[in-house]
Amino acid sequence: MGITLQNIKVFAVGANQFTGSIPISISNASNLDSLTLGQNKLFGKVPSLEKLNKMRILLLTYNYLGSGGANDLSFLCSLTNATNLIKLGINANSFEGKLPRCISNFSTNLINLYLDNNKIFGNIPIGIGNLISLESLTMWKNRLSGTVPFEIGKLQKLRELALNNNSFIGNIPSSLGNLTALLELYLLKNNLQGTIPLSLSQCQNVIFMSLANNNLSGTIFPQVLGLSFSLLSLDLSANQFNGALPMEVGNFINLGYLDISENMLFGKIPTSLGSCVKLESLNMRGNLFQGVIPSSLESLRGLQILDLSNNNLSGNIPRFLERFDILQLLNLSYNHFEGEVPTKGVYKNSSATLIMGNSKLCGGMPKMKLPATDAFSSTNLIGVGSFGSVYRGVLDQDRGTIAIKVLTACSGVDYQGHDFKALVYEFMSNGNLDEWLHPIARTNEALEEQKNLNLLQRLNIAIDVANALDYLHHQCHTPIVHCDLKPSNVLLDDDMIGHVGDFGLARFLREAPKDSSTNQSSSIGLRGTIGYAPPEYGMGNEVSTYGDIYSYGILLLEMFTGKRPTDNMFKDSLNFHEFAKANLPE
Incomplete structure (x- = not known):
């Protein structure tokens, strides 16, 4: 291409079925402004692009590029001559090798840098702070390690920072508080430790933040939860946070997703959560919360998922949840709830309501006589799933064969007074x-x-x-x-x-x-x-x-x-x- 089309400025063939390697001759097309080869089936090593010093856009995304060698990324250094480069995407390929330090010498006009979904290892060079025009930096799902460099805080135009699914260690740098234009922050699934820096409260424009699956600890400071009214999604799950959940969580009036599960938080559920009226998913599973479910949660009528399982909650199960028309999963398992289980709304759906592990509950489903299953013998066991076991049985009325799904939840009793809950289906004799x-x-x-x-x-x-x-x-x-x-x-x-x-x-x-x-x-x-x-x-x-x-x-x-x-x-x-x-x- 570079031999016959030396004056070409734009070459865009993305989203096709091209195969093979990128030809070396492409570097002769020295007038190229934009090269888009994404979403094809290209493979092999990327040649040097040092002659393409007029390049502004290079997108190689979603291919099979990379040879698995240590020099897979050497072509990146040839791009330091492209002083007008504003967008570079090599994500979703098979590039291996150490992240070269030369990326620090990319054009200071670079706005988007996409390196995610490869097999790149090594540290992020501290010179990354030179790329002062960056708005998007995505390096997620690689094999990067070391600490998150403090110098990232110099990228004050950054709107998206995605470093998740790597092996970063150390603390979250306090310099991230300088990223006041930041909209999305993804640091999940690393080995980060320490507390959430108070400086993050300066990131008033963040709408998506996930710090899940790390080794973060300490209390969740009220100042951090004063982040922004615009926050839409916050995931702090699978860490080691302790202490009470601050009342300031109610400031997130636009929050749609909140996951603080699998931590060591304790105290009462803040009544201020009722102010988060746009919540669709609230997951507080696997903590040490105690007390009753506050009545203020009645205002969360948009909830689709509510998981409060594996805590120390007590009192009656609130009836206001019967009126949550779009609630698809209610998990109250393994707490200390007592009294009668409501029977309307979501409580009628045995596959959507989980209440096992609450020994003081009663009521719920009416008493029923078990169809003939030979006392639920293993010989009649058809299958086992996450919600219970399925048995073959026979109805008394017409001796017809049925399938009975015995659910692992407590809300009814069998003829012997044991906790029992089941669904009866037409038996499908020919399997699946x-x-x-x-x-x-x-x-x-x-x-x-x-x-x-x-x-x-x-x-x-x-x-x-x-x-x-x-x-x-x-x-x-x-x-x-x-x-x-x-x-x-x-x-x-x-x-x-x-x-x-x-x-x-x-x-x-x-x-x-x-x-x-x-x-x-x-x-x-x-x-x-x-x-x-x-x-x-x-x-x-x-x-x-x-x-x-x-x-x-x-x-x-x-x-x-x-x-x-x-x-x-x-x-x-x-x-x-x-x-x-x-x-x-x-």
Whole structure:
């Protein structure tokens, strides 16, 4: 390219299917202003780019670049001649090697530097403070170590700092308080220690902050929780914080996500939390909180997740939670609650309400007579999941076979006076689709007919699943997104009719405001199963019916190719879609 197109200024071929290595001749295109090669299948070593001194934008993101050698990143030093460079992205590749010190000599005009999702190791050079125009610095998910340099505090235009998923040690530098333009701070999943510096309270514009999964300790200072009215997400989970949660937490009136779980916080739940009326997820699990759930939390009507499990809370379970219409998970397990369990609203959903480990609770589900399961013998055990065990049973009325899911929660009693809670389902005699697509021979089934689906059966099951999705997405009063469509969640009855099951991750779709973007994001995390969940869920996007359609497409490919999307054969340049295209030609 550099030989025949020496005067080219912009070369943008991102989001295609180009393979091979970047040609050495590209360095001859000395007039290049912008080179965008992202989202292809390029691999190998990146050649020297020292002649491209007019370069402003270089994006090599989402490829397979890197040879695994110590000199993978040597080309970065050739970019120090590009004095007008404003955007550099090499993230989501296979670059290895030590982070070179020469990055400190990049153009002082550099605004965006994306190095994340590689295998880069070493320390961040202290000269990083020279890049005074930086607004985005992302180095997350590498193998970087050492301390977070104090000099980062010189980057006063920085809006995004993402150093998470590395091996940084030492304290959070107090100089981060100088980053008054900062919007996003991600330091989670490192080995940082010490306290949260008081200087962080100067970062009044932060909207996303995560310091989770470190070794941070001490109290959470009221000054830090005076951060900003604009904070949307705060994650301090899995550290060693102690002391009381300050009343100042109520200052976060725009907060949508708060996770302080797995610490050593104690005292009462602050009544001021009731001021955080935009909260969607509140996780205080695994601390030492005591006292009652404050009545002020009644104002948190937008909660979808409330986890107060594994604390020392007591008193009655509040009835106001019955009126939380969109609450999808209520976990009050392993506390000291007492009295009667409410029966309306979320409390009616046994898979959404967890209250085990509270020995003084009573009531809830009415008494019921157990169907015949041979006293829940292990011989009738069908399967075990996170919410309980499933047994085969027989109803007294018509001797029909059923499936009984015994939940590990306390809110009812059986005929012997024992705590008991269960759901009764139609028994699916032919198991799930995964067992038919990928049969495993068992010694006690040696004489049984080998499981095999013919083409017509596969087609009919695919139609059954499509009809189920149509019902969930278009026929329900409130559309429902399944969020975890995969073969093991497609159950087959006596007539080999497919039924979509397991709605543990399902979401109701509320009507979005007319002025909202269709590309909303969520900080709650990934939903679904790897291989079947759409890529945008992994980037924090809100669930949608399109996500189920993506999962359905993967399921179809698996049904008609016999391969799982996570099969070991799908690596390097071969993916599931290309395999299907080659084996199922039009």
